[in-house]
Amino acid sequence: MTRFSAQSADRVRRILVIDDDDASRAEFVAALRMEGYDVAEAWGAVQGMRLMLSYRPDAVVLDLVLPDGHGIEVGRAMRAIVTTSRTCVVAVTASASSVGLVEPESFGAEVILIKPVARDDLLAAIGHCFRGPSADTLLAAPTMTPIVPGGKPTS
Numbered sequence: 001m002t003r004f005s006a007q008s009a010d011r012v013r014r015i016l017v018i019d020d021d022d023a024s025r026a027e028f029v030a031a032l033r034m035e036g037y038d039v040a041e042a043w044g045a046v047q048g049m050r051l052m053l054s055y056r057p058d059a060v061v062l063d064l065v066l067p068d069g070h071g072i073e074v075g076r077a078m079r080a081i082v083t084t085s086r087t088c089v090v091a092v093t094a095s096a097s098s099v100g101l102v103e104p105e106s107f108g109a110e111v112i113l114i115k116p117v118a119r120d121d122l123l124a125a126i127g128h129c130f131r132g133p134s135a136d137t138l139l140a141a142p143t144m145t146p147i148v149p150g151g152k153p154t155s
Helices: 022-034 045-055 071-080 119-131
Strands: 014-018 038-042 059-063 088-093 109-114
Touching: 014 022, 014 045, 022 038, 022 059, 022 119, 038 045, 045 059, 045 071, 059 071, 059 119, 071 088, 088 119, 109 119
Parallel strands: 014 038, 014 059, 059 088, 088 109
Antiparallel strands: none
16 A cells, blocks of 8 residues: 655644544544644534634544534535635545445545544545545545445445
8 A cells, every 4th residue: 555645845734533433533543643644633523613723634534423513514614614625524434324325525525434444444545635636546536435344445
């Protein structure tokens, strides 16, 4: 697997993890910090939106089901705010059945990953955020397909 630098030209890349599941959030944060990213975390939609405005992340790992709002609405709200409109979103959900009901691009996400998310899948999705349009992608399409546990794309 190709690794992407957590360092941009002028600073360490920032990632915000918004997930109400303590265990999932802790796993995501640990994996990203081990790769050298500067990581902030939030447990819900409101806290996540507040942090998004002050922390100004380069990417967001966003749970779609939160206790105080829906991740899809958070993604859409991000797109409406100038300072976060181009922030890369990697959506995660424990509900595989809901994945086919919404297209990631409809709320600004690059991909929807199904929990439990393998470390390599998370890092590949985050790497996709920083590759740029001309680099190789995991798929030829502009967005990645949902990944189920074990790294197999859904079809």
